Amino acid sequence: MKQLFLTPIITISCFFSAFSQVDTAMFRLDEVEVVATKAQQQHNAKAQSSCILEKDYFTAQRGNTLAQMLNQTPGLQSMDIGSGTSKPAIRGMGFNRISVVSQGIKQEGQQWGADHGLEIDAFDIDGIRIIKGPASLLYGGDAMGGVIEMLQPTIPTTNQVFGEMALFTKSANWNIGASFMIGQKINHLWWRLRYSENHYADLSVPIDTINYLTYKIPIDNHRLKNTAGMERDINAQLSYINGSYKSDYSVSYVFQKSGFFPGSHGVPDLTRLQHDGTIWNIELPYSQVGHLKGSTKQRFIIDNQTLNLTLGYQRNHRSEMAAFHTHYSNQPAPTHDADRELDFLLHTTSGTFEWHIHHSDTLKQTIGIDAQWQHNTIGGYSFLLPQYDRTTAGLFWLVDWDVTSKVCLSGGLRYDHGFFDIQSHYDNYLFEYLTSKGIDLPTAESYSWSSVDLRRNMGNISGSVGLVYTHDKSNTIKVNIGRCFRLPTANELASNGIHHGAFRHEQGNPQLGSEKGWQIDFSYQMSTKWVELLVTPFGSYYTNYIYLSPSGEWSLLPHSSQIYRYEQTKAVFAGSELQIMVHILRNNTACRRLDYNLSADYVFTYNINALTATPFSPPATIRQSIEWEIIDGLTLTPELELIAPQNRVAHNELRTKGVTLLNLTASYSFSCFDSKATLNFNYKNITNRVYFNHLSYYRTIGIPEPASNFQISLTLPFNIKTK
Amino acid sequence: MKKITLLALITLVLFSCKEADTTAPKIVVATPQQNAAVKAGEELCIQVTFTDDVALNSYKINIHPNFNGHAHNKIGQTSPGNTIDFETTITSESRNDKLSGKECFRDIDIDISDNATTGKYHLLIYCTDLAGNEAYIAQDFSIE
Numbered sequence: 001m002k003q004l005f006l007t008p009i010i011t012i013s014c015f016f017s018a019f020s021q022v023d024t025a026m027f028r029l030d031e032v033e034v035v036a037t038k039a040q041q042q043h044n045a046k047a048q049s050s051c052i053l054e055k056d057y058f059t060a061q062r063g064n065t066l067a068q069m070l071n072q073t074p075g076l077q078s079m080d081i082g083s084g085t086s087k088p089a090i091r092g093m094g095f096n097r098i099s100v101v102s103q104g105i106k107q108e109g110q111q112w113g114a115d116h117g118l119e120i121d122a123f124d125i126d127g128i129r130i131i132k133g134p135a136s137l138l139y140g141g142d143a144m145g146g147v148i149e150m151l152q153p154t155i156p157t158t159n160q161v162f163g164e165m166a167l168f169t170k171s172a173n174w175n176i177g178a179s180f181m182i183g184q185k186i187n188h189l190w191w192r193l194r195y196s197e198n199h200y201a202d203l204s205v206p207i208d209t210i211n212y213l214t215y216k217i218p219i220d221n222h223r224l225k226n227t228a229g230m231e232r233d234i235n236a237q238l239s240y241i242n243g244s245y246k247s248d249y250s251v252s253y254v255f256q257k258s259g260f261f262p263g264s265h266g267v268p269d270l271t272r273l274q275h276d277g278t279i280w281n282i283e284l285p286y287s288q289v290g291h292l293k294g295s296t297k298q299r300f301i302i303d304n305q306t307l308n309l310t311l312g313y314q315r316n317h318r319s320e321m322a323a324f325h326t327h328y329s330n331q332p333a334p335t336h337d338a339d340r341e342l343d344f345l346l347h348t349t350s351g352t353f354e355w356h357i358h359h360s361d362t363l364k365q366t367i368g369i370d371a372q373w374q375h376n377t378i379g380g381y382s383f384l385l386p387q388y389d390r391t392t393a394g395l396f397w398l399v400d401w402d403v404t405s406k407v408c409l410s411g412g413l414r415y416d417h418g419f420f421d422i423q424s425h426y427d428n429y430l431f432e433y434l435t436s437k438g439i440d441l442p443t444a445e446s447y448s449w450s451s452v453d454l455r456r457n458m459g460n461i462s463g464s465v466g467l468v469y470t471h472d473k474s475n476t477i478k479v480n481i482g483r484c485f486r487l488p489t490a491n492e493l494a495s496n497g498i499h500h501g502a503f504r505h506e507q508g509n510p511q512l513g514s515e516k517g518w519q520i521d522f523s524y525q526m527s528t529k530w531v532e533l534l535v536t537p538f539g540s541y542y543t544n545y546i547y548l549s550p551s552g553e554w555s556l557l558p559h560s561s562q563i564y565r566y567e568q569t570k571a572v573f574a575g576s577e578l579q580i581m582v583h584i585l586r587n588n589t590a591c592r593r594l595d596y597n598l599s600a601d602y603v604f605t606y607n608i609n610a611l612t613a614t615p616f617s618p619p620a621t622i623r624q625s626i627e628w629e630i631i632d633g634l635t636l637t638p639e640l641e642l643i644a645p646q647n648r649v650a651h652n653e654l655r656t657k658g659v660t661l662l663n664l665t666a667s668y669s670f671s672c673f674d675s676k677a678t679l680n681f682n683y684k685n686i687t688n689r690v691y692f693n694h695l696s697y698y699r700t701i702g703i704p705e706p707a708s709n710f711q712i713s714l715t716l717p718f719n720i721k722t723k
Numbered sequence: 724m725k726k727i728t729l730l731a732l733i734t735l736v737l738f739s740c741k742e743a744d745t746t747a748p749k750i751v752v753a754t755p756q757q758n759a760a761v762k763a764g765e766e767l768c769i770q771v772t773f774t775d776d777v778a779l780n781s782y783k784i785n786i787h788p789n790f791n792g793h794a795h796n797k798i799g800q801t802s803p804g805n806t807i808d809f810e811t812t813i814t815s816e817s818r819n820d821k822l823s824g825k826e827c828f829r830d831i832d833i834d835i836s837d838n839a840t841t842g843k844y845h846l847l848i849y850c851t852d853l854a855g856n857e858a859y860i861a862q863d864f865s866i867e
Contacts, residue, residue: 213861214757267845267861269789327787329808437812550855554783554814561783561849561857572740610855611743649745651855 047410047466047480049521049536049577050131052151058125059678060667062713063168063175066122070148074577074601075132075536077618081697083173083706084200084229085117085258089695090132091538092573092603092617093145096489097515099135101149103237103250103295105312106139108348108374110289110385112489115501115697116318119254119291120150121233123166123179123196127151132577133519133538134484136462137414140370140394144486144515152248155190155239159722162675168713172684172706173227174279175200183237186722190239198231201279202259206690206707215268220275224703228282229258244301250294257288264701265322266503266559284339285322291315306356314348320500324381327558328429334381342500343379348372362402366412370394376490383497386451387423388490392416411465418487418514422454422494430557439556447556451494454510460485478523486515492546492566498557501697505555506548509566517542519573530583537576545571547607547614550651569609577601593629598622605648612650619646619656619694633669638662646694654700659691673718680713744854748775752848752860759864763806764837767846767864772828775852779822781815783849786833789863790842809839809866822850839866 053073061069067078067086079094080086090098095114100107102120110116128150135143156162163182169175176199183192202223210217219225235252259282262272276283295312320342324333334340354368374390398412427448434444466480495508521538548564555563578600585594602620605613625639645658664683669676685691688708692699753770761767767786773779788808811833815821820829844866849859 213859214752215861267789267847437810550851550857552780552851552855554781554816554849556812558785558787559847561859562851562855606740611741612745648742651743651745652747652857653745655745 047408047468047478048131048135048464048482049133049478049480049523049538050129053128053130055125055127056678058122058128059166059713059715060665060680061682062123062166062680062715063170063177063682063711064122066118066120066125069122070128070130072623073130074579074599074621074623075603076130077695078693079114079616079695079697080693081115081117082224082227082229082258082261083170083203084175084198084227084231085256087111087116087118088148089616089618090130090146090148091575091601092605092614094616094695096142097145097486099139099143099147101139101147103150103252103293103312104152104248104297104310105293105295105314105350105352106142106372107293108314108346108350108372109291109316110318110344110346112385112491113501115260115287116289117256117258119256119289119316121179121194121196121231121235121252121254123177123181124194124233124235124252125150126153132536133480133521133540134462134464134482134517136416136460136484136486137396137398137412137464137482140372140392140414140416141418141460141462141486141514144484144517153192153237155241156185158185159187160185160719161722162717162719164715164717166713166715168711170200170709170711171204172709172711173200173203175711184722188240188242190241192235192237194233194235196231196233196235199228199280200230201228203227204706204709205704206688207704210263210702212263212268212701215270217263217268217270217273221279222707223275223279224261224698225263225273225275226259226281226283226286227261228280229256229286230282231256246297246299248295248297250296252291252293254291254293255289257282257286259283259286261698261701261703264698265500285320285341287318287320289316289318291317304358306354306358308352308354308356310350310352310354312348312350314346314350316344316346316348318342318344318346320380326381326429328433330432331381331429338381340380341382342384344385345377345379347375364400366396366398368396368398370396382500383425383427383450384495384500385491386425386494388494389421390418390487390490392418392487406470408468408470409466410468411463413461413463416460416462416485418456418458418460420454420456420458420487420490420493422451422456422490424453425450427497433558434556437556443556447496450497451508452496452510454494456493456510458487458514460487460514460516474527476523476525478525479520481518481520484517484519488512488514488546488566498560503559505557505560505563507563507565512546512566512568513544515542515544515546515568517545517571532579532581532583534579535576536578537574539574540572542571542573544568545607545614547571547610547650549610567609569607571608571614572606573603573614575601575603591628591630592632593627593635595627597625597627607650610651613648615650615653616695617646617648617650619658620644635665635667635669637665637667639665643691656692656694656699659689661689661691662686672716673720675717675719677717678713678715680715681710682712683708683710685709744777744852745856746776747856747858748773748779748850748852750848750850750858750860752862755846755862755864757862760867761835761864762867763835763839763841766832766834769829769831769833769846769848771831771848772826773822773850774826775856776825778853779824779827780851780853781822782829782851783812783814783847784831784833785812785845785847785849786810787845787847788840788842789845790840806838806840807836809835809844835866841866 067088071078077089131147179196181194237250292315322341350372371393394416396414431448464482519540526533580598582596600622622642641661
């Protein structure tokens with residue numbers, strides 16, 4: 001508890017001590033050469049707390065999932081399902097509360113599910129912009145907690161053939177991955193093709209027994225049975241640039257298949273948990289998902305105006321496979337595809353039109369419209385999410401005004417309208433089961449409607465206003481106030497039944513309105529020859545935060561405890577991230593470079609109705625590392641990672657103890673065909689600590705994170721100039 | 724100075740927030756023991772102690788067949804020999820027996836019907852406290 005109080009106080013005191021240092025130090029600094037990419041320049045002008053992660057950041061962490069890579073950035077967390085799949089969270093918000101934008105369009109899968117990962121090729125990253133906090137203004141609802149935007153590749157100006165081969169292996173689950181990319185720039189055309197493949201075995205865990213519900217579950221050879229998986233991705237991109245016209249086309253397909261530990265699905269049966277002789281097989285239960293995505297972006301520049309049109313289509317097909325099982329004697333096994341427990345097929349078509357007007361060097365305006373249509377169909381012998389159609393459309397206006405050379409104002413307004421059409425679903429087997437148990441007809445009926453027919457319209461206004469004050473080259477302050485919203489999801493509105501992952505009776509609420517909130521965030525950035533500092537405190541207040549509330553009423557469904565109902569509450573989120581980099585040595589006789597890095601984050605969440613934290617609140621984390629470039633290209637980075645205990649939990653969420661981890665990274669960069677090749681070695685959890693990730697799907701059944709493990713990756717690019 | 728006051732105020736507000744009880748109750752089963760056996764037509768004696776750090780609320784006990792390694796694909800079927808797959812649920816509410824205080828002991832006998840199909844069964848015991856925290860345990864037993 002003490003640590004809980006100390007962390008924000010330390011963060012805040014760091015904030016003030018940083019300010020006091022600035023007062024005395026900032027006027028006697030030498031001039032610093034600032035090298036920034038185009039993306040960084042754009043992002044520096046935005047008032048909202050955001051950051052850009054360059055391609056090198058991801059190359060250094062190859063072998064992790066995208067969310068695990070982002071986890072190294074303060075304010076971001078990874079919600080893992082085993083070691084092979086995960087999805088990101090920002091400042092304690094995940095699922096449908098954040099948006100991932102890839103190939104210019106919002107990634108749409110079944111991101112509401114705790115056991116669903118993110119369908120994006122982690123090899124295919126050219127850089128990422130992260131917006132922490134509400135971004136409904138730019139990206140519509142769902143971007144309430146923030147945005148992870150995959151940046152478009154920089155197209156070279158000269159003709160060339162380029163490519164990349166990347167390989168990695170990871171000991172925690174004997175993950176082996178490879179990716180091959182080839183592309184060409186020829187006059188006005190640019191194209192790129194990438195193929196990636198990734199296979200992993202059962203996850204290695206540092207325990208031999210799990211104690212779960214009075215059962216002692218043996219873990220043979222420290223391998224978590226049936227957590228193996230694979231991924232196969234293909235991605236093709238084409239761009240045409242001719243003066244003021246540019247068009248981009250991209251098509252990608254991501255296929256993932258991953259097994260579930262059978263002990264995590266209901267009451268464990270020890271006979272199903274015995275070692276089956278191989279660690280590479282994927283048996284039932286498992287999930288598989290195929291995500292097809294195609295998009296095009298057309299850009300026209302006419303004098304001082306730019307027109308952008310982005311169109312996209314996505315097809316996300318997820319299947320949860322489990323040996324046919326039922327609690328109802330009258331339910332026969334399906335004659336075809338008998339083990340398909342759940343099936344979701346989500347089609348998303350989206351379009352955005354933006355009209356940028358550059359009135360002058362100091363004043364820019366953007367007017368745009370944005371629309372999305374979704375159609376979700378379902379299948380399988382079980383039920384979790386209803387069939388639905390969702391249409392959203394938004395109209396937005398943004399302005400950027402450099403008032404003086406030091407003060408920049410930005411802001412905008414947006415109106416969105418959403419329409420839901422949810423189909424009902426009636427479970428006759430359940431009705432017969434309940435009436436055979438003597439349950440009265442009205443009650444049995446109410447249980448048997450697994451979803452209700454529902455048509456809802458919701459309109460929302462979002463907006464933001466922000467200020468960037470650039471005191472001098474070294475000091476920048478940003479303040480932003482934003483209004484955000486999120487439409488409820490179909491399961492929050494209409495589902496009624498056992499959630500097969502959480503094993504509890506969850507009941508949707510057709511009366512739910514949009515989640516709405518306000519956020520204020522600050523950012524102070526200082527950059528001197530020796531020290532770089534970034535501190536980003538924030539506070540949010542939500543008036544209609546949607547959460548699952550335990551009702552205290554026993555459910556009549558087999559294998560379920562009390563009913564959990566979706567309700568809305570007022571909620572508060574507050575916290576800060578802190579990043580400090582100290583350049584200790586430069587071009588010294590002992591080494592090329594020696595830097596000290598510190599990054600920390602903390603978020604306090606509070607559900608005002610339940611008087612608890614909100615679920616999946618990440619623990620405070622402090623990372624410290626020394627980056628030591630011994631000779632040109634060879635860098636050694638020992639890292640100390642302090643994860644605080646998380647004792648502030650929602651009802652029926654487990655507390656998680658803190659841990660101190662020691663990690664080591666060795667990286668060697670060398671020149672290869674006019675490009676920078678990189679060999680990386682990461683040694684994680686060197687001291688072999690047994691610890692838990694508070695946000696892991698397997699946390700609830702007491703499965704810890706991997707013991708000491710290593711990963712090795714090699715990235716070999718090439719670049720051949722052509723005429 | 725204003726900034727310091729404002730941030731100190733925010734910190735004060737945040738940490739003066741009232742926190743609800745989020746500690747789950749505990750269930751300790753004295754009988755039956757794991758993998759116990761009971762004869763059809765006799766009673767299954769359940770002796771259980773519920774504890775909570777603040778205040779207990781309610782319990783639910785469920786017995787259902789587990790014939791096929793929890794595949795559940797036979798439940799409720801009338802088995803050969805005119806036996807019935809045994810399934811029953813009792814709750815605090817159905818027995819008018821709400822829990823209260825920090826510790827409650829219950830001695831509950833469940834009649835296993837004469838014609839219950841023999842085989843493996845699950846015993847599930849759930850418990851909630853007043854704040855909505857819950858606990859549950861699962862045990863194997865068999866009807867002979």
